[in-house]
Amino acid sequence: MKKIIYISIALLGILYACQEDPAFPDPGFDTTSDVSVTVRRDTIDHYYIKGDMKVPNGVNKIEILNGLTYEVIDEVPDYNGQQIFQFEYKVDLTAITDSDSTLYYTVKIIDNDLRTYNKAFSIEVKRFSEPTISINGLSGSTLGVVSQVFELSAQFETGLYNMERYKVIFDGKTIDQGFFEKDTALYDYSFVCNEPMVKNQDYTLTIELEDEREEVRSQSISVVMVDMKRPVKVFRLNEWYGEKSLSREFNMAYNFDKPYLLDSIYGYTIGNTATGKLYRPITYKFYHNEFNMVERVESWWGDPEDDYATELREMWAYEYDEKQRLTQVYDLDEESEYDVEILEWHEDGRVKTYRRDPHRGGIAMELPYVQNAAGEFLHADSWLLRTRSIIVEYSPIPNPLHYKYLPPFYPDYNTRYLDLEILLMQKYGVVEVQEYKDEFGFNHDLYVDQIPEIIGAYATDSNGNMTINSLKDYNSYSEEYNLYEEYSFIYE
Structure with missing residues (x-):
């Protein structure tokens, strides 16, 4: 008799659990984590936001939101009514040419039961590769120093391509130059300059950087020796x-x-x-x-x-x-x-x-x-x-x-x-x-x-x-x- 009672209670528990489960689970992508990628303009003009999507109750609407403001910027009607499919949305990158940018999107899925699911995407877009020189401690176009002996510190970058050579010219005189080892696309440069200078007089310092395509970029700044403050x-x-x-x-x-x-x-x-x-x-x-x-x-x-x-x-x-x-x-x-x-x-x-x-x-x-x-x-x-x-x-x-x-x-x-x-x-x-x-x-x-x-x-x-x-x-x-x-x- 006790066995019959136990079995009855177990069946009631199962029936109760079944009544609590939703008829259809929430919609979602194949992964729940947000997606962050980095791409280069040298290789693509467009990026495709992709993912396997399951919407058991069928798609009512898919919206593309601005990932920072959550404003609706587009709607994708191609998947309305579908349940299992591969989602794809084309992002145009052709406007990004000479500066790095990061794009933020949120894909919002709404099913026929009005349940929703959001998934965030961030796309870091690197500009077209070219030799780039960033001089540390530079304010504007003038570098102030307190001694004729000073440390020139900079960062060299060539993006997708490797560096070939560099040259540093001070007041028309080459004071440092050299070639890079293979597979160098990012380099922290440091050099101790020791050139005669007169206080408060402008001197021109130029850095040239060449990549493996023989594309050369240069940056010129003014160097001024000023009095040291106490x-x-x-x-x-x-x-x-x-x-x-x-x-x-x-x-x-x-x-x-x-x-x-x-x-x-x-x-x-x-x-x-x-x-x-x-x-x-x-x-x-x-x-x-x-x-x-x-x-x-x-x-x-x-x-x-x-x-x-x-x-x-x-x-x-x-x-x-x-x-x-x-x-x-x-x-x-x-x-x-x-x-x-x-x-x-x-x-x-x-x-x-x-x-x-x-x-x-x-x-x-x-x-x-x-x-x-x-x-x-x-x-x-x-x-x-x-x-x-x-x-x-x-x-x-x-x-x-x-x-x-x-x-x-x-x-x-x-x-x-x-x-x-x-x-x-x-x-x-x-x-x-x-x-x-x-x-x-x-x-x-x-x-x-x-x-x-x-x-x-x-x-x-x-x-x-x-x-x-x-x-x-x-x-x-x-x-x-x-x-x-x-x-x-x-x-x-």
């Missing part, structure tokens, strides 16, 4: 849990009588990154000798001009000989044992050898240098890694806050001084930093195959002024780079 404010950003946040603000105070001198840097440490609340003002004060060289630095919590909540953190001094060559850096805290003593100089006055902590017999160390394209010797000794490190490569982009009157030494290698090193002591942006290795010494070529501990990236405005200096350090656990420090420069 920032009045700097924001430092750090990264917490994958998000950048403001951690410190610096304000530059230049000398009223001698505007080329920096009197102080007044800043804030950010207390609450959510509210941007400022707390613990910090000030660096610089005192100069008669030759404008910095002879003393003071670091304060607060503003030393204000008696409220100020505290002297530390002081250190620089000494020079009669030729204004640096001889010693020492901490004015009598308890400190960390000093720097200069032992030898190059003929041009650059430091050659020095030693740290001479009170305890510190060993002599040679100061390494990197020579840039302009022939300048840039000191490559750094402690950005909290241990001795070597700057293997510098960017040609000048650091707008480089302070030539402040020697690139501080009395104690400590994280407290890193802002001063990055902002004031480096003449150019840092591209690559490696941890110093005894077996490599100062031979920069030996560090080339090593993974950089720190890499730098920079952004400039149309006048060549640095706007962002971003440093990232290598995380050996994740094998990726994380934000180390990022500085954003604000100009008057």
